[in-house]
Amino acid sequence: MATKVKTSVLHGAKDLRLEIRTLPPLSPSDVRISVKTTGLCGSDLHYYNHFRNGDILAREPLTLGHESAGIITSVGSAITNLAPGDKVALEVGQPCEQCHLCLHGRYNICPEMKFRSSAKAWPHAQGTLQEEIVHPGKWCHKLPEGVSLEDGALVEPMAVALHALRRARLEEGAKVLVFGAGTVGLLCAALSKVVNKAKVVIADIQEERVNFAVEQGFADEGLVVPRARPVMIEEKLRFSKEVAEMVGEKIGLVGGTFECTGVESCLQAAIYATAPGGKVMIIGMGNPVQTLPVSAASIREVDLVGVFRYANAYPKVIELLADGLRSKLPGLNHLITQRFTGIESIPNAFEMAGRVKDDDGNLVIKVLVNM
Template identity: 60%
Template structure:
C-alpha cells in the first residue's frame, strides 16, 4: 500500500467554459478505501450543464470542481482493512456515497438519501470532487469488479445504465408488455435496451432526430422507431392537441406482429421536454405507467386529468440504487438481437489536455463528418 502523499493531475472547472488542468495532492487510501487510477470517463448531461453554465439547474458551483462521474479504473493501492480487492483489479466506480443511517438508506433506497454526496455534483458543499483526475481514493464498498472481457468503456457505461435499470424496476414492466421510450440519447437508448432484454413485446423509441432513431433500431436497442415531428402550438390547448396527435401517430406504428402498437403499457420519458411528457401520458393505456427519467424544466403544464381518470401513474426516477451487479451481467451478454452496448461510445479523447475538445463534442448531436454523437469518453493517458 502507498505510504505517502502523491501529486496527481486533475481537471478543474473554475467557471463557465473555464477548465484547467492542475496538480492536486492525494493521500494514501484510508483503511476502507481503494486508490483507483481512472481509465475511462463518460461525459454526462449534468457535466455539460456545469461546463457551459457553471450550474446545473438551480445548483450553483461554489468552489473549483472536478467533473466526471461515469468512470472505471484500475486499483493501484488497497486500504488496510480491505480484503476483497488487490492492485490491478479493474473496477467500475459507483460515485454516490449515502449516509447509510437514514430511513431511505435502510430501506435500500439510498439514491434518495438527503445526505448523499455525489462526485461531480455541486449539490453538497464542500463539493465532492469528480473522477476526471489521474487517481482518486474511493470507498471499496462502492467499487465493483469488472469481469474479464468487459471493457473499461462498458465499465464507465454502468453508471447511466444504472439509471435505466432503476427506471425499469420502478416501472413494474412484465415480459410481453409494450413500451415507448421518448429520447434516443444515451439514457433513452439504455432504457429501451433494458426493456428489450427484459422481455418487452415491442419497444418503440421516439426522438426528433431521425438519425438517432435509426441507430436505435439498427443496433438492437429498440424494435421500432418513430421520428417526432417538430411542431409547437401557440398556447397550451394547441400544445396539448399536438401531444395527443403525436401519441396517436405513435400508436399506429406496427408492432413485431405487424399490428398497430396502440396504447402502451409503459413510457420511459428520457427528455424532460414538456411536449414528450404530455404525449407520454396520452400514449399510455389505462393503468399504465409513465416513468419520469429526463431532467426537464422544473415547472410543466401536464394533462393530469388524462392521467388520473385512467389511473396512469406518473413515477419519478432519480439516479439508481443497487444496480451495478445487474448492469455488469447485462453488458456481459451477447447474442442475436442483443444490443451492442459498446456502440454507444461514439467519440473518444485521450488525456485531460483534450478535455475541452471532448466537452465541446459532447454538446453536439453530430460531429463535423456527420457522425452521430451519443457518448463521449475521456481516457486518461496512463491507460
C-alpha cells in the same frame, strides 16, 4: 508522501483548467484508483456550458465526470475483496448509510448523498476527471474477465436504465415507448427488450438518432417527433395528443413510457400514449415546473413514477454485461461514438459532446475520455 495528480477543474462556464490536486490519505476502508475511462453525460455538459445544472448552482471550482472505470493501485487495511490490479466500475454516490432511506435500500434519494461531479452537496463532491481518486471500497465494483474498462464506464448510465425498469414493474412482453434517443433512452429501450422482452418504439426529434436506434436493435420501431414549438398550453396539449396518436398508429397504447428528455410536451404525450393502468417513468431532468394533463392520468390510473439515478443496480448490470448482453444487443458496440485520449483532451471532448454530429458526419451519442 502525499500523492499529487493532474485534475481537470471547471472554474466557470466553459472554463476548464488543468490543475494539480493532492489526494487524501487512504483510510482502512478506501481504495486508490487510477481512473482509466470516463463517459461524459448530460449533467456534465450542463455544468460545462452554464456552471449549473438546472437549479443547482456550482459555488466552487468543480471537477466533472462520474461514468467511470479504472484500475485499483492500492487498498486500505480493511479491504479484503479488492486488490491492486483489479478493474472496477465506480459507483460515485456516497450516501450517509444511516438514514431510514439508506437502511431500506433507497440510498439514491438519501438527503445527505454526496455524488461526485454534482454541486448539490457542499462542499462539492469532486468528480472523476483526474488521474487518480481515493474512493470507498464499498462503492467499487469489480469487473470480471471479458468486461472491459469501456464497458465499466457504461455501467453507470446502464444502472439508470435498469433502475427505471425496476421502478416500472412492467409485465413481461409489454409494449414500451421511449422518448429520447440519447444514451439513457437507448439503454432504457435496450434493457426493456433484453430483460423484459418488451416491444419498443423510440421517439426523438432527430431522425438520425431514431434510425440509429432501430438499425442497431435498440428499438423495434422509431418515431420522428415533429419539431413544433407550441407556446400556449392549449396548443401544447393539442400537439402532445397528436404525438400520442402517432405512437398509437405505430404500436397502439403502451404499457409503460420512459420519458428521458425532460421536455414538457414529451411528458404530456407520454401520459396520453400510455394505456389505462400503465406507467410513465419520469427520467429526464427538464424544466422543474411543467403543466401536465393530470386528469388524463388519474381517470385512467396511469402512474407517474419518478426515477432518480439508481440503487443496488451495479451488480446486476455487470452480470448482464458478463453474461453476453452484447451478443443479445449488438448495438452496444456502437454506443460510444467518439473517444478522446489524455487529460489534456477534456476541453475538446466537452465541445464534441455538445454537438449533434462530428466533423465526419457521424452521430455524437456517447463521448468517452480515455486517460
